[in-house]
């Protein structure tokens with residue numbers, strides 16, 4: 001009988017497990033580090049690329065393992081330079097990731113789940129039901145692919161990463177944090193943690209866990225309304241996770257991390273465009289040191305939601321700035337290719 005093994009995905013192994021594998025095969029433990037560098041620093045997609053590993057060892061590896069890797073199947077480029085990638089995962093599911101160039105930065109916007117379970121009324125991703133969490137290496141690969149594109153198309157390094165693609169990162173916390181640790185590791189992409197922002201609908205329990213874990217990346221909360229009734233009407237998560245609970249978790253976050261919170265906020269006509277809403281936002285902002293990004297609305301539907309007028313945005317800005325809260329209007333990028341906030345829905 002020939003001995004057959006079902007190959008496992010080698011990128012799911014921790015370095016210690018890979019060392020154990022080599023030792024169990026009568027080889028040296030240091031081999032694991034060489035292979036790990038190929039996998040995580042050089043993004044090798046096949047064992048044959050590992051040229052400083054002997055042919056015999058490469059054959060042994062191919063007998064026991066596969067390298068599951070994402071494939072960027074389709075790339076679209078916006079007139080403003082934004083690039084959207086349709087990324088095929090090893091099981092054929094698709095997510096999207098986006099490269100956003102500005103004068104000073106190149107930002108990668110990555111997905112954390114296939115689809116999303118949160119049902120925010122204004123977001124196109126909400127229409128794709130959640131199919132599964134992305135694994136740490138699938139998240140890492142999106143960043144590595146955009147890093148390559150930044151160098152190839154813009155001749156500049158990737159500077160920032162935002163978890164603002166498809167899905168809710170805090171509902172896939174373990175894999176998101178594992179990916180971040182590989183992205184920031186010198187034996188990975190070596191990016192600075194302070195250049196990474198995780199954006200969430202604001203799951204209080206998870207924000208407290210992040211605070212306890214002492215994470216060093218930035219936190220952004222998609223607030224959109226600081227009045228419960230309004231927030232619940234557009235973001236169903238608010239029913240079981242009220243603004244009071246969210247506020248308490250943010251106080252805990254600040255107390256533990258001393259890291260400012262960013263609120264993302266879209267102002268819609270007839271939904272949150274009154275002074276009462278602006279004052280409620282101001283009050284919420286005073287809970288912990290914070291700043292506000294007023295995001296331009298990217299229409300995704302037949303007109304249920306409409307961006308409020310410039311006067312309303314100015315009213316919000318004036319009120320916040322007068323009271324010492326930094327507030328910026330964030331223009332959409334990549335709208336023409338459906339790559340802007342809330343537009344990722346695998347339309348291509």
Ligand code: SAH
Pocket residue numbers: 122123124163164165166167168169199200201220221222264266295296297298299300341342343
């Ligand atoms: N689930 C996470 C990350 C994904 S969404 C979160 O909710 O934060 C990234 C940002 O885009 C969020 O602030 C979200 O509220 C916002 N967004 C969603 N749909 C949008 C739309 N149609 N126009 C503008 N911003 C939108």
